Amino acid sequence: MVKSFSKSKRTPVRLRHKIEKASSAKQRKARKLAKQNPEWRSRLKKDPGIPNLFPFKDKILAEIEEKKRNKADEAQRLRDAAKVKKSGGANVAATEDEEMDVEEEEEEDSDEDMDENDTDVNSSNPMAALLASAQARAADYEKDGPSGDMGNDDDEDDDVDGGVDITANISADNRNPDSSRKAFDKIFKQVLEAADVILYVLDARDPEGTRSREVERQVMAAQSGEKRLILVLNKIDLVPADVLNGWLKHLRRYFPTTPLRASTPASNAQTFDHKQYTIKNTSETLLRSLKSYAASKQLKRSISVGVIGYPNVGKSSVINALTSRLNKGTQSFACPVGSEAGVTTALREVKVDSRLKILDSPGIVFPAAVNDEDRNNKQKKKAEHEARLILLNALPPSQITDPQPAVTMLLQRLSQSSTLYEKLLQHYGIAALGPFGQGDITTDFLVQVARKRGRLGKGGVPNLMAAAMTVATDWRDGRIQGWVEPPVLRITDDAEMGDNASAEVGPTSDQKIIVKEWAEEFKLDGLWESTSGQ
Numbered sequence: 001m002v003k004s005f006s007k008s009k010r011t012p013v014r015l016r017h018k019i020e021k022a023s024s025a026k027q028r029k030a031r032k033l034a035k036q037n038p039e040w041r042s043r044l045k046k047d048p049g050i051p052n053l054f055p056f057k058d059k060i061l062a063e064i065e066e067k068k069r070n071k072a073d074e075a076q077r078l079r080d081a082a083k084v085k086k087s088g089g090a091n092v093a094a095t096e097d098e099e100m101d102v103e104e105e106e107e108e109d110s111d112e113d114m115d116e117n118d119t120d121v122n123s124s125n126p127m128a129a130l131l132a133s134a135q136a137r138a139a140d141y142e143k144d145g146p147s148g149d150m151g152n153d154d155d156e157d158d159d160v161d162g163g164v165d166i167t168a169n170i171s172a173d174n175r176n177p178d179s180s181r182k183a184f185d186k187i188f189k190q191v192l193e194a195a196d197v198i199l200y201v202l203d204a205r206d207p208e209g210t211r212s213r214e215v216e217r218q219v220m221a222a223q224s225g226e227k228r229l230i231l232v233l234n235k236i237d238l239v240p241a242d243v244l245n246g247w248l249k250h251l252r253r254y255f256p257t258t259p260l261r262a263s264t265p266a267s268n269a270q271t272f273d274h275k276q277y278t279i280k281n282t283s284e285t286l287l288r289s290l291k292s293y294a295a296s297k298q299l300k301r302s303i304s305v306g307v308i309g310y311p312n313v314g315k316s317s318v319i320n321a322l323t324s325r326l327n328k329g330t331q332s333f334a335c336p337v338g339s340e341a342g343v344t345t346a347l348r349e350v351k352v353d354s355r356l357k358i359l360d361s362p363g364i365v366f367p368a369a370v371n372d373e374d375r376n377n378k379q380k381k382k383a384e385h386e387a388r389l390i391l392l393n394a395l396p397p398s399q400i401t402d403p404q405p406a407v408t409m410l411l412q413r414l415s416q417s418s419t420l421y422e423k424l425l426q427h428y429g430i431a432a433l434g435p436f437g438q439g440d441i442t443t444d445f446l447v448q449v450a451r452k453r454g455r456l457g458k459g460g461v462p463n464l465m466a467a468a469m470t471v472a473t474d475w476r477d478g479r480i481q482g483w484v485e486p487p488v489l490r491i492t493d494d495a496e497m498g499d500n501a502s503a504e505v506g507p508t509s510d511q512k513i514i515v516k517e518w519a520e521e522f523k524l525d526g527l528w529e530s531t532s533g534q
Contacts, residue, residue: 038461188308190347191361192218195306197228197293200255201313204236205483207247209392210310212366216255228293228518231257232286234314237271239483244274246486253512256519258286262317263337269478270423283321287352289522290322294355296521302357311363312393312476316344319360323350335360365394384409393476403468408442410475414482423481427474428452446471 050057192198198219203210211231219229231251236244236259244259251257260282265271294303307315316335335348348360383405389395390406391413414420425433430448433441443464449455450462453470457463474480518524 035459038457038459040457187347187361187364188215188218188366191306191308191359192222192227195227195304195359196297197230197290197303197305199230199232199305199307199318201232201234201307201309201315201318202251203310203313203392204233204239204244204247204259206392207233207251208484208487209388210313215308215366228521229255230289230518230522230524231255232318233257233259234262234318235478236261236274236277236282237265238269238478238481240272241274243483243486244277246488250486252515254515256515256522256524258282258289258524260286260318260321262314262321266477266479270481271478279321283324287322289524290356291353293522302351302353302355304357304359306359306361308361309363310365310392310394311396313363315363316360319350319358322358323352363394365389390472391475397469400469400472402465403472404442404446404464407446407468407471410471410480410482411442411445413484414480420482427480 050060054060200211200215216229219227231254233244233247233251239247248257248259259277261274261277261279262283263279290303290305297303307318309315316337319335320337335344335350344360344362347362350358350360352358383402386395386401387405387409390400390403391409411424414424425431428449429452430445433444433448446464446467447462449471450464450467453467455463455466455470471480475482
């Protein structure tokens, strides 16, 4: 029997519902405030680590430390090996001498054993002794081996093996001129010393931007002018026919120049159809020219062809296109390729046949002369330099700090042509641009790109950095049409050049003679005449 004056300890249902309703309202308010907060916060939860109550925690931590220690030891070993290889000191020579002495002692012991065996055989069977002597001489010949590659020049059916790295990985920050200079001294000079022919790969959208006069001067001066230089205009499917022909006509006044379409474009790329300049025709023409030059030299060794150029101009794709001609048109993977810059990190040697081998080099930004005014405006020049490298596709995404100046430079370049400017706006579905918001056309452009492509942060705030990276990626892959118009040089005769020698009217007469002679050596004279309009 319940007493009338006692109270129940149970919580009323209406009070519990009130608490749940207040909690839900508080959570809704917190979510609403989080959406309005423009500050970016990662959704990834922090790793809690290994719980202290886990029975094998000490063992797991010891294994992790052991892996770190092994990795550090391996890195130190590689650094020491690179130092020893670079220094080439007496220790290495002494070690090699000791190894040679040991090998000689082993060979003497084996010869003594052979002599004893020969003596035993001679006493029993003279024919067996003669056979053993012939086998010993054959082994000695194979061990020494003939010097040089005396293979057949016409052996084109040999399978092309994958490239072999002949140096350690080389990394450089192309934004820093000092780092570019070190990479230039380390990579380009190695290629120049080892190669007989230099293929200088240029981007057809901006050939002068990817061209260095210093490189051309050093190639011309190397070994008293014995080196040969050929300009390769790559990515020709990204420019129209009149622009391509104008650049070919301009560059052929300085060096032999050949067009090349090394690979298929990226998806949704805006390309132009050049009927004669296909991947098969251009690569076969270049390979045939190199093989004819190698055959004309009649050397006992193979001809080395070094491929140089800015990052992401298609050097490795050029080598793959050349080697695919030997694999009966099948795709070649002699050199790794990628859409981003910095895929090739070491000098790589690809053997084409017994007469020809190609050296693939990492892309480097060739240093330019810096005057006093540039040193005074160092910060401004650094931003402009990075923006120019982004438009040249010479920087990997990991080295891009701020892509917005590059977008500004791209808008300024495309605004000079109303057709290209309209195509840019149509590509992103933008009606028009104006000085809205902060009064900057670039900001308005990136805001609209962010909204069209979904590059938004919390609260719907446009992420301008992500939008700028999207524009830079589309420009790199050719989804945005744009190019630099070829210069028009005034053509004068020899009498006028004598009267006004200081005027810049193009290459000198000596260089014209060199271009003609080199074109005849590679049998490039007269190629593509019907399509280039020359």
